[in-house]
Amino acid sequence: MAAKTRQKPDAPDASDRVGRIREGVTAAILEHRLLPGTKLGEDEIGDIYGASRTLVRTALQQLAHEGIVSIEKNRGAFVARPTPADAREVFEARRLIEPGIVNHAIDAVSPAWLDRLQHHLTEEREAELRGDARASVRLSGEFHRLVAEMSGHSIYLGFLKELIARSSLIILLYRRHDTPACGTDHHAEIVAAIRTRDKARAGALMLSHLNEIEAELFLKDPAADELRLADVLGA
Amino acid sequence: MAAKTRQKPDAPDASDRVGRIREGVTAAILEHRLLPGTKLGEDEIGDIYGASRTLVRTALQQLAHEGIVSIEKNRGAFVARPTPADAREVFEARRLIEPGIVNHAIDAVSPAWLDRLQHHLTEEREAELRGDARASVRLSGEFHRLVAEMSGHSIYLGFLKELIARSSLIILLYRRHDTPACGTDHHAEIVAAIRTRDKARAGALMLSHLNEIEAELFLKDPAADELRLADVLGA
DNA sequence: ACAGGCGAAACTTTATACAATCTTCGCCCG
DNA sequence: CGGGCGAAGATTGTATAAAGTTTCGCCTGT
Numbered sequence: 001m002a003a004k005t006r007q008k009p010d011a012p013d014a015s016d017r018v019g020r021i022r023e024g025v026t027a028a029i030l031e032h033r034l035l036p037g038t039k040l041g042e043d044e045i046g047d048i049y050g051a052s053r054t055l056v057r058t059a060l061q062q063l064a065h066e067g068i069v070s071i072e073k074n075r076g077a078f079v080a081r082p083t084p085a086d087a088r089e090v091f092e093a094r095r096l097i098e099p100g101i102v103n104h105a106i107d108a109v110s111p112a113w114l115d116r117l118q119h120h121l122t123e124e125r126e127a128e129l130r131g132d133a134r135a136s137v138r139l140s141g142e143f144h145r146l147v148a149e150m151s152g153h154s155i156y157l158g159f160l161k162e163l164i165a166r167s168s169l170i171i172l173l174y175r176r177h178d179t180p181a182c183g184t185d186h187h188a189e190i191v192a193a194i195r196t197r198d199k200a201r202a203g204a205l206m207l208s209h210l211n212e213i214e215a216e217l218f219l220k221d222p223a224a225d226e227l228r229l230a231d232v233l234g235a
Numbered sequence: 236m237a238a239k240t241r242q243k244p245d246a247p248d249a250s251d252r253v254g255r256i257r258e259g260v261t262a263a264i265l266e267h268r269l270l271p272g273t274k275l276g277e278d279e280i281g282d283i284y285g286a287s288r289t290l291v292r293t294a295l296q297q298l299a300h301e302g303i304v305s306i307e308k309n310r311g312a313f314v315a316r317p318t319p320a321d322a323r324e325v326f327e328a329r330r331l332i333e334p335g336i337v338n339h340a341i342d343a344v345s346p347a348w349l350d351r352l353q354h355h356l357t358e359e360r361e362a363e364l365r366g367d368a369r370a371s372v373r374l375s376g377e378f379h380r381l382v383a384e385m386s387g388h389s390i391y392l393g394f395l396k397e398l399i400a401r402s403s404l405i406i407l408l409y410r411r412h413d414t415p416a417c418g419t420d421h422h423a424e425i426v427a428a429i430r431t432r433d434k435a436r437a438g439a440l441m442l443s444h445l446n447e448i449e450a451e452l453f454l455k456d457p458a459a460d461e462l463r464l465a466d467v468l469g470a
Numbered sequence: 471a472c473a474g475g476c477g478a479a480a481c482t483t484t485a486t487a488c489a490a491t492c493t494t495c496g497c498c499c500g
Numbered sequence: 501c502g503g504g505c506g507a508a509g510a511t512t513g514t515a516t517a518a519a520g521t522t523t524c525g526c527c528t529g530t
Contacts, residue, residue, distance in 0.1 A: 017484095041511075041512095042511080042512075043510095043511080051484095052484065052485050052486080053485085053486090053512090054483085054484060054485065054486090055483095055484075055485095057512090057513095058296065061293065061296065061297070062296070062300065065297060065300050073491095073512090073513090074490080074491050074492060074511085074512060074513075075491095075492070075493095075511085075512080076511070076512065086389075089388050089389065089390045089391075090390065092339075092388070093388070093390045093391065093394075096331070096332065096335045097331065097332070100331045104327075153324050153327070153328070154321075154324065155302075155324045155325065155328045155398075156324075156328065159328075159394060163390075252514095276480095276481075276482095277481080277482075278480095278481085286514095287514065287515050287516080288482090288515085288516095289513085289514060289515065289516090290513095290514075290515095292482090292483095308482085308483090308521095309481085309482055309483075309520080309521050309522060310481085310482075310521090310522070310523095311481070311482065312482095471530105472529105472530090473528105473529090473530085474527105474528090474529090474530100475526105475527090475528085475529100476525105476526085476527080476528090477524100477525090477526085477527095478523105478524090478525085478526100479522105479523090479524085479525095480521105480522090480523080480524095481520105481521085481522080481523090482519105482520085482521075482522090483518105483519080483520075483521085484517105484518085484519075484520090485516105485517085485518075485519090486515105486516085486517080486518090487514105487515085487516080487517090488513105488514085488515075488516090489512105489513080489514075489515090490511105490512085490513070490514090491510105491511085491512075491513085492509105492510085492511075492512085493508105493509085493510075493511090494507100494508085494509080494510090495506100495507095495508085495509095496505105496506090496507090496508095497504105497505085497506085497507100498503105498504090498505080498506100499502105499503090499504085499505095500501105500502090500503085500504095
């Protein structure tokens, strides 16, 4: 397969090799293919993408700014390992921001957007039926990103992309059960509220949705982090 | 003069040359010494800070991610020129986030923090009395950052630092009057509400404060941007 | 005189080479 | 046999050089 795309009129990362690396690593992290704490060597990634260390370094720095990669001086880049305190901050921020985003998304509602949302719900449901937990987690995050895109606010979208990416790591580290099956129905309810332009209901549903996700987590104290590390190494 | 040796609350002066460049350029932009649209040549900045282009480029990329510098491919880095649409987004985000931040700051209130706030109000008042508009704008932004620091939420702090920096550019581009004198009293009132731990009042005051700042702006349509460019070139 | 194109200079972008630092593994000593 | 010291290897941080692109001036042709 020819990996290099010569010219793509509608692709934002047409000749942006840094963007391709960033998106690739981000996707790997969001799909839980790269686990927290994993070393991200510059040569290693450079070989994979056929790029020089300069470009890899740029991409890793951007990811560090987004909070999903942590760079330690003279040690290298690693997939971030959010602490329970980080997790609480992330969900608190989401509880504050996302209801507001839904409100503005409702202002921009259109048949085309409702179609996109409905299509997304279908995808989520299919992944759920397949029992594909990896796709399910990814799609669950994409739903929230979709709502943010719908609002048309680039700042909200940027903030939320960062929060979603960190949430993905948090859920991987701290979820109690392996079944994140509760989310789909919530998403459908939120879409229904968006369709009827019921701002109050949509905001309330988003809030309770986030609360339930956080309630599924077990945010132990930071001192017990090694415990989870052993868990990951065993798997 | 000796602006670079000044110690900043969150500035790691431990041989972090990239951070020094970033903080220096950020300060220059926040103090309105660098105007929107100004070209930020890599050699130029590198000479100023005695650093190689590699480090300058890293700093500029971070600033671009924060939204106060825009990088155009094969053209270079420029001080960002927020559009009126950007301005509306920034203030909308601030109206959503900052009342929430104040609430959490009140949870963390302590005599030491109240001292810091009071000291800041004094500084603001002194700058105002001096008629030092440049310091006044800078201190006005720092007040909001101080509240975010007080909340202890690193995510909120990061978001707000970005929003404040962009607000500084927006105010420079779109303010109607040259007298931003209204802000100080609002800040004092907010501090008073924080002192009495009155969350509802503090949040409401913050909201109306932001509304008044935005009301001072004249957000014309993007087509008239050239007008302002001529303005800048004249000055 | 003016429009259009050619060319050089300056800048950004990318790659590579060098220096500094950390990690690791082996060896020696207690 | 265990622990600490030290050198080799590997990896990151930084600088410099090569390559590609844009821009601006200048020149020529009409």
